[in-house]
Amino acid sequence: MTADVINWGLLALEPPGWGGVLLAGLFNSIKIAIGGYSLGLVLGTGGACGKLYGGPVVKDLMEIYTTLVRAVPELVLILLLYYAGTDVLNRAAAALGYGTVNISGLAAGIFVIGVVQGAYATEVLRGAILAVPAGQIEAARAYGMSPLLTLRRVTLPAMLPHAIPGLSNLWLISTKDTALLAVVGFSELTLVTRQAAGATKAYMLFFCAAGALYLLLTLVSNLIIRFIEARARRGWAAPS
Template structure:
């Protein structure tokens, strides 16, 4: 039985192997990679989804509605399980059907894919709202100048919608960093699972979970500072919002 003193055994957090600090930082790095990759994939899917929902044909719109509705109504944990197993399974079958034999999918790629698909649905909704906030006259003016749809998007729609999208997108980024923790359930060794292993083998549960919490909090706080800069940059010329 541990006495009160051994509850805070700081040497457990040392970076070298007897301590688990290095392992935790490795897990943190994995989490950050997945969050960045998944967020980027989500943005790509979201931009396409928002464009399809606003300007696509009736079939595209309905299919996208089904996608965003399903993803937003089912818990992330369940989606991650379905996508993780189904995604790797489908890929394996495809590759064996093509005669390449089973492929070994890295956990990192699977994690990025899973988080990206989930984030894609959310960012579709965020971006759709932001694009709708762009005055229609500006887009019509661009069309009157004879710009192609791609040019309109690049020159007018995307820059003009960014100030409206940034609060939602920054929130999505914070959610992406926290959603990576759910990958612990499918056995991917990101920060939360690594922490649990460290805690389990040293019995210093409180210390390790608090340390991991501090790391997550650090990501959030650093992100908030960066988001503040980005927001100030892109909101130049927008009227001040009263908060």
């Protein structure tokens, strides 16, 4: 396909161009990625603490959670959590005397991505905490620090540089996982790209444009991640 047969006007921001629709889809993808990633961090922090410091029951539950989520393909999990989860919620609401619960696509997408991200974040954070030298934690206890104060002043700052590479990968994965929500009809970038390509038959143009937007998101994310990593590693000795 040469430049003279590509209708670049289809990417215009105003109709009949689809550029505005693509940007709206990208914005929706970013919202889901941020929400799901944040929820995943919360679940991952709780899961890591449960695996390391919880009782036998808590450790077993966390092990089941991480094993199941990491074993089942993400597309299957999305379909299961989206459809089966909504059905279970509506049945529970009906049993309690409430009507049908309408769950927004944004909330459902954030929940699904968050559950998936939480399982992987659990292992990333658990490994990062284990990488903190035991002597630092013992020194904090010797100074009389409470467990919570030790966690805030010693464990978290020391484990952050170890966790950032894994967490940054999870963020990039979350931006790509939003594309899987197209199968449940949520208007993120991949779905609106398919709609635009189907309506105009300009498949190459629109899917290349979507790929460029995903690439741009990744490049911007990498710049932010490098800045955060440089801040977290201040005071560390440079590798020889």
